[in-house]
Amino acid sequence: MKFLGYELTGHLVAASSPATESLSNVKACAANGAAAIILKSASSTRLHDEKTRRCYIDEHGFWAESGFDREIMPLEQALLLTKQSVEQCNIPIIPSVTELTLEPDKWLEDCQTLEKAGASAIQLDFFYFHNLLCDNSFNSKFISLLKEIKRNTMIPIMPKISISIPAELASYLLVSAGIEYVSLLDSIHVPKPYNSYLLGESLSLFGSFMFQITRQYTYVFAKTDIKICAGGGVTSATHVQDLILLGASVVQIATEVLLNGFSRFNQIEKDFATMAPEDMRITSIRKRKAFFYPENCTNCGKCREQCFCSVVHELEETNEKCEGCGLCASICKSGAIKMIET
Numbered sequence: 001m002k003f004l005g006y007e008l009t010g011h012l013v014a015a016s017s018p019a020t021e022s023l024s025n026v027k028a029c030a031a032n033g034a035a036a037i038i039l040k041s042a043s044s045t046r047l048h049d050e051k052t053r054r055c056y057i058d059e060h061g062f063w064a065e066s067g068f069d070r071e072i073m074p075l076e077q078a079l080l081l082t083k084q085s086v087e088q089c090n091i092p093i094i095p096s097v098t099e100l101t102l103e104p105d106k107w108l109e110d111c112q113t114l115e116k117a118g119a120s121a122i123q124l125d126f127f128y129f130h131n132l133l134c135d136n137s138f139n140s141k142f143i144s145l146l147k148e149i150k151r152n153t154m155i156p157i158m159p160k161i162s163i164s165i166p167a168e169l170a171s172y173l174l175v176s177a178g179i180e181y182v183s184l185l186d187s188i189h190v191p192k193p194y195n196s197y198l199l200g201e202s203l204s205l206f207g208s209f210m211f212q213i214t215r216q217y218t219y220v221f222a223k224t225d226i227k228i229c230a231g232g233g234v235t236s237a238t239h240v241q242d243l244i245l246l247g248a249s250v251v252q253i254a255t256e257v258l259l260n261g262f263s264r265f266n267q268i269e270k271d272f273a274t275m276a277p278e279d280m281r282i283t284s285i286r287k288r289k290a291f292f293y294p295e296n297c298t299n300c301g302k303c304r305e306q307c308f309c310s311v312v313h314e315l316e317e318t319n320e321k322c323e324g325c326g327l328c329a330s331i332c333k334s335g336a337i338k339m340i341e342t
């Protein structure tokens with residue numbers, strides 16, 4: 001499949017994380033079947049807040065605490081890592097940049113430096129804005145920033161979204177800025193757990209609970225023409241399939257690889273390739289049926305091409321043969337098919 005203008009060898013992308021912060025890790029991702037690699041985020045900004053990285057795993061997920069300087073690579077380091085990764089791995093290498101301002105200058109400096117180093121595309125990481133929406137002119141500043149970066153770079157850019165921007169707003173902003181690719185979904189900022197004395201005040205939480213949020217963002221972005229690199233809570237081929245059915249082009253993984261090793265790329269890709277069409281249906285069957293609203297139908301035909309049960313074209317008000325997978329409704333951009341609990 002094609003993503004960011006490149007023909008990829010598989011569906012799985014190595015997400016930006018410690019698994020992509022050194023040359024040996026990048027090579028391990030590539031050797032174990034990642035189809036593209038998003039490098040650990042980098043910045044020309046330094047805060048001098050060096051802290052150790054602390055992690056903690058419990059039944060809720062993977063808690064992590066770290067300072068900006070410890071977490072975010074200096075730009076020079078990312079430049080070298082980009083050059084070496086491009087030379088030594090034959091797959092798209094996507095450095096990730098982050099800045100602490102909505103003014104374009106620093107972002108452009110970072111992007112242009114990494115573009116010159118041979119980057120295939122650039123991810124724009126907005127994770128360090130904890131409270132984006134409290135700025136009244138956030139929408140217009142964000143749109144101008146994205147437009148400015150896009151105008152001044154030759155390679156594709158891919159903003160990374162976290163839940164600090166609600167899905168509908170995020171898709172509106174990216175469409176308004178003419179963005180073609182999106183990276184979903186960054187981890188979630190949380191206060192420290194009440195029963196832990198080990199960790200600081202503000203933490204990131206990663207875990208399989210994120211998957212349903214990832215689905216919702218994927219579903220919302222799939223209504224636009226933006227191509228999606230979806231992730232967050234993905235641990236299995238069933239998850240990959242679910243996101244692809246919802247409209248993602250590729251799927252990114254971090255925590256599953258950090259916890260269970262680089263071989264997870266090949267294993268999940270292999271499981272995904274061997275999933276039978278029946279497995280696809282089982283993942284999302286519920287007691288619901290597709291209802292058709294002909295007045296909204298534009299006759300684009302996409303639902304007919306993809307419908308598993310081949311009944312969409314026979315839908316009247318509802319259809320007894322419908323298996324309730326919801327694929328047709330998620331594909332329909334004009335609101336002509338809705339899933340109703342029966």
Ligand SMILES: Cc1cc2nc3c(=O)[nH]c(=O)nc-3n(C[C@H](O)[C@H](O)[C@H](O)COP(=O)(O)O)c2cc1C
Nearest residue numbers: 015016017041125185186187232233234253254255
């Ligand atoms: C320890 C750790 C560090 C991370 N650092 C970054 C980062 O620098 N830049 C970024 O865009 N995402 C970063 N992420 C977020 C992941 O790329 C991913 O969006 C998130 O973990 C959700 O996916 P997952 O459930 O597969 O882990 C990090 C994740 C982890 C676990």
